[in-house]
Amino acid sequence: xxxxxxxxxxxxxxxxxxxxxxxxxxxxxxxxxxxxxxxxxxxxxxxxxxxxxxxxxxxxxxxxxxxxxxxxxxxxxxxxxxxxxxxxxxxxxxxxxxxxxxxxxxxxxxxxxxxxxxxxxxxxxxxxxxxxxxxxxxxxxxxxxxxxxxx
Amino acid sequence: xxxxxxxxxxxxxxxxxxxxxxxxxxxxxxxxxxxxxxxxxxxxxxxxxxxxxxxxxxxxxxxxxxxxxxxxxxxxxxxxxxxxxxxxxxxxxxxxxxxxxxxxxxxxxxxxxxxxxxxxxxxxxxxxxxxxxxxxxxxxxxxxxxxxxxxxxxxxxxxxxxxxxxxxxxxxxxxxxxxxxxxxxxxxxxxxxxxxxxxxxxxxxxxxxxxxxxxxxxxxxxxxxxxxxxxxxxxxxxxxxxxxxxxxxxxxxxxxxxx
Numbered sequence: 004x005x006x007x008x009x010x011x012x013x014x015x016x017x018x019x020x021x022x023x024x025x026x027x028x029x030x031x032x033x034x035x036x037x038x039x040x041x042x043x044x045x046x047x048x049x050x051x052x053x054x055x056x057x058x059x060x061x062x063x064x065x066x067x068x069x070x071x072x073x074x075x076x077x078x079x080x081x082x083x084x085x086x087x088x089x090x091x092x093x094x095x096x097x098x099x100x101x102x103x104x105x106x107x108x109x110x111x112x113x114x115x116x117x118x119x120x121x122x123x124x125x126x127x128x129x130x131x132x133x134x135x136x137x138x139x140x141x142x143x144x145x146x147x148x149x150x151x152x153x154x
Numbered sequence: 155x156x157x158x159x160x161x162x163x164x165x166x167x168x169x170x171x172x173x174x175x176x177x178x179x180x181x182x183x184x185x186x187x188x189x190x191x192x193x194x195x196x197x198x199x200x201x202x203x204x205x206x207x208x209x210x211x212x213x214x215x216x217x218x219x220x221x222x223x224x225x226x227x228x229x230x231x232x233x234x235x236x237x238x239x240x241x242x243x244x245x246x247x248x249x250x251x252x253x254x255x256x257x258x259x260x261x262x263x264x265x266x267x268x269x270x271x272x273x274x275x276x277x278x279x280x281x282x283x284x285x286x287x288x289x290x291x292x293x294x295x296x297x298x299x300x301x302x303x304x305x306x307x308x309x310x311x312x313x314x315x316x317x318x319x320x321x322x323x324x325x326x327x328x329x330x331x332x333x334x335x336x337x338x339x340x341x342x343x344x345x346x347x348x349x350x351x352x353x354x355x356x357x358x359x360x361x362x363x364x365x366x367x368x369x370x371x372x373x374x375x376x377x378x379x380x381x382x383x384x385x386x387x388x389x390x391x392x393x394x395x396x397x398x399x400x401x402x403x404x405x406x407x408x409x410x411x412x413x
Contacts, residue, residue, distance in 0.1 A: 006198075009197065009198060009201045010197060012201055012205045013197050013200045013201050013204070013205060015205075016200065016201075016204050016205040016309065017200075017305075017309060019208075019309075019313055020308070020309025020310070020312050021309075021312075022316075023309070023312035023313045023315065023316040024309075024312045026316050027312060027315055027316060027319075027351050028347060028351060030338070030342075031244050031248070031315075031319060031341055031342070031345050032342065032345040032347045032350065032351050033339075033341070033342025033343070033345065034347050
């Protein structure tokens, strides 16, 4: 009888631990199972990415549609080569889509914002977005402001 | 001069031989797979070290979660960033405080009890009489306690994290009126399954191995006197606490260090 109480308590303890783990996985880390959907990648060249990180959001109209998968530098041109993983099948972005690096809030994380164009042809897997605008760098802005003041 | 060198040498050799005995104890106890007929011994020990530690874990977790949420909220509210309370709370708990504080509490609550229990068995010659009967005390007494610790601490850590986050919810949302939507979505955005939860759990398994190892070794190796036992119990808590904190730094460096 004594052993039985011990067994029931241990069972309850292990169950509580497993429930806690599931709670942490689902409610806290927020895994969702449709996140593993198909993606394809497109590349974009930026003159300055200023603090964009891999795994940063790629969004259109404020809705997350992908992630930044890798960031490389093209030494010859002095440009950043950013690879974006876009959710869904190729064919949902026009070839004249433009990409811009923006900031969430004033001090928030950098992300890539895509604005679709009007072209009928679409970007395939591995294609490049040509119409890009890099991040605004505060030092450059201040620099321009100071030179303009001097005129 | 020569005396100093000799004394230092003796201390160093003593220390080395203690480490050696501890390692031999660990391997002798854990050699071979756990035998299934010993499972009832392990269950008894999970009850002792795991289930009976629940009260202190739950109470501390709730207070720590509540106080973290309060501190985060008052500081972040100055920048209007109350929404970051959730993600800050979850990251601090999952990565550091959950595993470390659980292991420290476990060392104080269960580690000291393990040392005292095994030490008393040794003092009253129960261990030697077991050997006389042909029962290996390492497999019957030490191994089930190590397995129970290895299983209990990660579960306790998970429970600690859950209760602490709930404590934070009570303070930040129910009391200070933070927005629940921003709280939870910020948390789910910022926390990753393996990077935060998984690595924290790895830490807790490492801490469990350290604490149970120190505790059973101190009990097994203590001088069979009342004074020796009390010193061994104190040493268990001191050594395992220091080891937990030092190892935590090393693990954090390896897991999250950016170099």
